[in-house]
Amino acid sequence: MFRTWIAGAALSLVAGLAHAQTEVVVQYPYAELFEGTHKRIIEEFAKVRPDIKVTLRAPYDSYEDGTQKVLREAVTNQMPDVTFQGLNRIRVLVDKNIPAELDGYIAAEKDFDKQGFHQAMFDIGTASGKVYALPFAISLPVVYVNLDLAKQAGADPANLPKTWDGLIDLARKIKALGPDINGITYAWDITGNWLWQAPVFSRGGSMLNADENKVAFNGPEGQFAIRTLARLVTEAAMPNLDQPAMRATFAAGKTGIHITSTSDLNKTTQMIGGKFALKTHTFPDVVSPNGRLPAGGNVVLILAKDKAKRDAAWEVVKFWTGPKGAAIMAETTGYMPPNKVANEVYLKDFYVKNPNNYTAVSQLALLTKWYAFPGDNGLKITDVIKDHLNSIVTGARAKEPEAVLSDMTADVQKLLPKTVGSVR
Structure with missing residues (x-):
């Protein structure tokens, strides 16, 4: 009887957790480059935030395809909660008032710099003096x-x-x-x-x-x-x-x-x-x-309108661009992570063992914005x-x-x- 009660309680707890989960729908470009990357990050994210379920939509074919789809979906209210877009496509989306501002979330974070976030990261996704995106993967x-x-x-x-x-x-x-x-x-x-x-x-x-x-x-x-x-x-x-x-x-x-x-x-x-x-x-x-x-590559933006969804989406954005997510991205693609902790801690020996990856890093002083x-x-x-x-x-x-x-x-x-x- 007691065992039956324990089993029932456990099932109720699991059901309760599942019910409490907030789903965040994510869409990204270039499956051939990023499918394995995003799936690995999802696995790691689930370990620390089981209350947030990340669901991937079918990937965009390209950056242009991704931008055009978001512009269309904004009219029909069918956008994903989080989208990964080309660095040069922030402008057109902000012009249409589509993505959420991130300044409030950034300001509320404690010791954000110790997690590897820095002003140059914010600058990449800044438009009209406000931050709308955080860089995920940088290329040259x-x-x-x-x-x-x-x-x-x-x-x-x-x-x-x-x-x-x-x-x-x-x-x-x-x-x-x-x-x-x-x-x-x-x-x-x-x-x-x-x-x-x-x-x-x-x-x-x-x-x-x-x-x-x-x-x-x-x-x-x-x-x-x-x-x-x-x-x-x-x-x-x-x-x-x-x-x-x-x-x-x-x-x-x-x-x-x-x-x-x-x-x-x-x-x-x-x-x-x-x-x-x-x-x-x-x-x-x-x-x-x-x-x-x-600078090529992509940034991540929040499109969700509901506050609970936005809050959960911020946790997704923060993890994907944070030390762990950025390190996984660097290890599974040829891109560079803009996150300082990812480079200095997680990838300390990576570039020594992979000099071909370091070539782009050696050009970082030449980086400028991809023009839109x-x-x-x-x-x-x-x-x-x-x-x-x-x-x-x-x-x-x-x-x-x-x-x-x-x-x-x-x-x-x-x-x-x-x-x-x-x-x-």
Whole structure:
């Protein structure tokens, strides 16, 4: 009888806990990069907060897809409670008053700095002087080199090229190794024109002028960037591949140099499986003192409207961007954690054992914001730029990069708002 009572009480307790759980629905982009990461963090979170159930929605295909879905769902009130968005997409969501402000939650935390949170983290997700997002995963562009092919082409693994001229020259030599070998690939079509902004910013340029009413990427910096992209096609015979195909071809040992985000590092390393020696290298031709590189990656925002949901969502956000969640993210992807404790405590020995991961960390001093174009046409501008760059990569206009830049400038200028809002 007593045992029956105990069993019944235990069942009641379990049922009570289950009933008391608050569900937080989370949606994130890029399943191929982050599915395992989020599932591991959920397992760890459940150990410390069994009262909060985290449910994952089907992942967004890309950052643009994620932003467009949230904009649509905001109208129909079908948004997830928490969303992970590209660093350059905070602006458009804040303009529509969609995410919750986080300043009150941050102010209420005790010893938040001792958990690795710091002002630079808050700055990344700040708009109009208020914090709307916390960074989860940070990436920078790096060069991936197949050392086996590079050495066959005469390169010194300890002294790889640091300039575009040097890389293009090495790519030509690698291409000459065989008809089925590619010298170089460049992930120009990466989301949000990220690798269009990178060479422009690396020379000290910008996308628009300070008032954000006139295109600025048509100056010397943009001219250098567009000519360099064209040179990859005309001089280094870069094939017309999309990102997954570039990654697969490189991992198969058929490409000598691949330039993309550090976020691809873990997946690419796994795909290589020891077939050849991989070395990462810093992005070329970053000119001092104004040269910078756009920070890629994603931030986490709270979309829940109900207070109880928001409070639970804050606990999710805090754990995912805190020391434990950030360390899991770094160990399972190629991204860098912005959390200080994750880097200094949890990952103290990680970069010593994984020097390829450290390449991006070595470029952190160059970090700048991934630019988001203003106005309702912000996403459309991204597509317009991509279409013009595509005309070079396909070879259709590879021999006239200056003309492409001129047309791209005119098309983007038409889409800029006449007046710019306060969100910067």
